[in-house]
Amino acid sequence: MTYQVIYVLLLLIVLLTSPTLAYYSQPNLLTVIPFKQGLAYIKREQSIIVFGGESNNAKYTNDLNQLTQTATGYNWTSLAQQNIPPAVAYGQAVISKDGNSMIVLGGITNTTVNQVYPLQLYQYNFNTATWSNQTNTNNVTNTAAPLNRWLFSATPDTNTGQIYIYGGVVNDTSIFSDFWLFDPSTSGFTAMPAPTIRRYGHTASLTSNGKLVIIGGVIVSQDYTQNILAPMDQLQIFDIASKQWTMVNATVAANNILPSPRAHHSAVLINGTHILMFGGNNNAVGRLRASINSVYMLDTTTWTWTSPDISGILPSRRAYAVAEILDDRHLTVAFGKRINIYIYVYSADDHFILAIGGAGSILYNDINALDTFTDSWLQSFTDSGSTNWYGLSTGVIIGVSVVCAFILIIICILLWKFGHHIKWIIYRIHSDIWKPRSGEPIWAExxxxxxxxxxxxxxxxxxxxxxxxxxxxPNVTQTIQTPSASVEVPDIRFCFDGYPVYADPNDVRNPGVACQTDNGYSCNQFIKPLNMSVFQPNFADKFGMVSCYLFRSDVYFQLTGTSGANNGSRLIFSLYGDSTISAGAIHLSTFPKEMDPIVQVYNINDGIPSLLDRDEVLNWQNSDLNDLQSTNVYTVSPFTYSAIGYTLSDHQYLQDVGWNYVGFLPVTNSTPEISTAFRMESANPTYNLTHSDIGVIAVTPDSYTKTTKREVKMYTxxxxxxxxxxxxxxxxxxxxxxxxxxPLSPFGIVHRWSVGNMKQSILRGLYTSFKTNEDTIPMVTPVHRRFSMLNVNDIDNDINDQQRITMVEERMQTLERVFKAYYVNDEVFRSLDNASKMSTSIMRDQYHRENTNHRNNTDGTLFDKLITDNKSTKGGDYELVQRNDTSSSNSSDTAKHHHDPKA
Structure with a gap:
C-alpha cells in the first residue's frame, strides 16, 4: 500500500510541475530562412507574412514568405505569386479588414530611389495568389495623395479597415510631416491634420480607445537644421475621434528606467492598451551607429514606462526587425540588421554614450521568442497554465501545496505504522555505540x-x-603520437569568389583546380565540382560569382614520408581562373573525411561514413551562409603561393555519463579532427606573365604519426x-x-543487522559450533554466582568442587574455541603441534636403533625409561611426547575423569 501511495505522489508531482517543452530553434529553418532586414510584414492568424526587404545578395527583393508558429516550433514556407511587383525594401504592409488580402505601401525600389513618385500600392490576394497594382499614377504632387516614401508608418484601423499614414523619408532633403488616411475600399486618400514635426524611423500603434501613439524615430525641424532622436518621455498622440494632435508626458514606474531614444525599432500592441517595444538603434552615421535589444512596456492608460526584468538568452542587438505576437503570449522577433561595432559604451540607464570602431552590417535570419507571461527569452515553448508577469503559475503553486500535504500525511502514516521498528532501530544504534569499559567513568565514554x-x-x-x-x-586532453609510415589526407573545399564561369566548358578562363603530389602522381580524379544550385556559400567580400570544388580522395590514398613506390609526401594544388580579374579570392575549407558536412549537403555517396548528425550539418550551413566559419578556413589571394600544414587526430571525448566519474574504462566518443597552419606569400604582380594558373597551394602533413587526443578527468x-x-x-x-x-568485533554488518531466517541461522551456527551450558558463557556470565558483583554476599556451597572443576573445564574449552574461531590465528599453535609430533618420531627411531637386541621387551616401558633418562637434556618436550603416546590409551579415562569424582 505504501509503495502505491508513493507512486501516485510521484506521478502527481510530474503532472503538476513538469511543463510541456518544444524546442523551436530548428537548425533546418536557419538554412532556408534568408538573411534580411527592412521587410514589409503583417500578422495573419498564427503567421507572419513577409515581403521584399534587403538581403545579403540583393539590395531589394520581392519574394513572399510565411513564418508560422505551431505547437512544436515554427514553419517557413514560400507563397505562390502572380504579377509579382518590383523588388522593394523598407515598405509597410497592412492586412485587409476581412484578412483575405494584403496591401504593401511605399518602400525603395530601383525606380523610386531618391525620386518623386506617387505612393506605391500593391495588393496581394491570398485566395488567388495574385498581385494587383493600386498605385495612382496620375498623382505627381502631394496635394491629392502622398508621395512615395520609406521609413514611415502605416497603421490600420481594425474597425473601419482604413489606414493612417504618417511621416517618412525619400532622401536627406525630403523628410515628411504629412498625415494621410487611406481607404482601401475606394482607393482614396484623405489629407488629415498634420503635426509640424518631420519624422521617420518611428512606430505608430492605434489603441482600443482610438489613440494613435507615435513612439521614437528621428525628428527633423522644418528647416532641416535640427536632427535628433525623439525623446521617450514626450509622446505624440493623435485622437481619431477629435482629429487632434497632442503631446503627452510619459512617466516611469517605480524602480524602472526611461527607455533610451531610438529609431527603427519594433512596437506591438497588447490587449489594446499596452505597447511592447523592442530593439532599434541610435541612427548615428558610420562607426558611431549602435543597436540595442532591450524591451520596454508602455501602459497607455497611465502613460507609464516599465522595463521588465527579463531572463534568458537575449537576442542579438538589431534594428529593422520583424516583431509580432501570434498566440496572445509569445513575442516573435526575426530578421533585422546590426552595424558591426567593435566597442559599445552604455550608461546604466541604457542610453548611448560612445561607440568606437566599426565594419559592415550584419543581417539576421534567426527566430527569437519572448514569453510575455514569465518575462523570459525562451529556448523552448512552455505551457505552464495561467501565469502572471511576476510570479509562478497558479497550477504550480497548487501542485506544490498538494504535494507538501501528501508528504506530511505519508510521514504521519509511516510513524504510526512502523513506530516500533523505528524504536527498535534507535535501541540497536544506542547499544552499538554506548559501550563503556569496566571501571571507566561516564565522562570518558x-x-x-x-x-x-x-x-x-x-x-x-x-x-x-x-x-x-x-x-x-575539469577535463584535460592527453596527446599521444605514434610513428606511422603513412597518413591520411583531408577533404578540401575550394571556392572561387568573383571568377565568372563561361558558357564554353573548355574555356581556359573558367575556374578550376588541378592536383598532383610531389612525385608526380596525379590526383585530379579526386576533385569534384559542387552544384551551386543545391547550396551556395556566402562570403562577406562579395567579389561576385561563386563556384566551388571539393577534393575528396579514397581511403587508400595516403601520403608517405619515405621515398619509393608511393603516392608522395605532399599535395600540390594549382588554381585556375580568369587571370585578367584582380578583384577575386579563393576560399579554402579543410575537414576530416568523416566530419565533412559537404558530403551530406551535396549527397555525395562514396562509401566513407559521415559522423555528423543532421543538426550539425544544418548549423554548419547556417554559418557558411553568414560567413561565420573561422576554424581551418583560409582565403588565398590570386597570384600567390600558399602552404598548409595539417594534423589529423582521433579526439576521444568523454561522454556525459556517470561511469566516467569512476576513473577507469571511460566511455568516450571518437571524433576525427584536423588542425591546420597556413602561410601565404605576397601577391606577385608579374605572376600571370610566367604562369598559366592564378596560384599554387602546397598541403603537407605536419608529421608522419598517428595522433590520438584522449580526454580524461583530472580528478576521479x-x-x-x-x-x-x-x-x-x-x-x-x-x-x-x-x-x-x-578490539574490533569479528561481526560485520551482515551478522549484526540480519533479520528473520538469516539471523536465526547465524545464532544456530554459533550454538552448534560452541555448544555449552547456558550458565558458563565466558565474559558474559560470571564463573559462579558467588563471584558475581551482584551476589558478592550470597555464598552458595551447594555445588561441590568436582562440579565446579567440570564447569571451569567446559568454560575454558568454550573460551579456547571462541578465541580460535574469532580472535586468535592458531597457525603458531599448529606449528608447535607439528614440532611436537616430529620430536616424538625422532625419539622412536633412536630407541629402535639402540635396542635392536631387545625387540621382545615392552616398548612402552623402555621408551618411558628413555624419556626419564633424557629429561635433563630434552626438557618438557618429552613430557608432551609421553602424553601424546598415551592419549589414545587413556581416552576412556579422560571421559571418566569428567564424570567420576573419585578419579
Missing part, C-alpha cells in the same frame, strides 16, 4: 563518543569534498580512494591515541 562523532563529521565533510571535486573535475573517484583512506587512517589513529585501542 561520553568524550569518546563525542570525539568519534566529530571525527565522523570531518570524515564525511572530506568525503563530500572529494566526491564534489570528482564531479566538478578512484583517485579519491587514496585520499579518503589516508584521512580515515589518520582519524582512527588519533581516536585510538586519545581513548585507547579497542
Amino acid at each position: 561520553t568524550a569518546r563518543i563525542c570525539s568519534q562523532l566529530f571525527f565522523l563529521f570531518l570524515f564525511l565533510l572530506f568525503l563530500a569534498f572529494v566526491i564534489r571535486q570528482a564531479i566538478d573535475s 573517484l578512484v583517485n579519491a580512494l587514496g585520499f579518503v583512506g589516508g584521512v580515515f587512517g589518520i582519524l582512527v589513529t588519533v581516536q585510538a591515541w586519545l581513548f585507547g585501542y579497542r
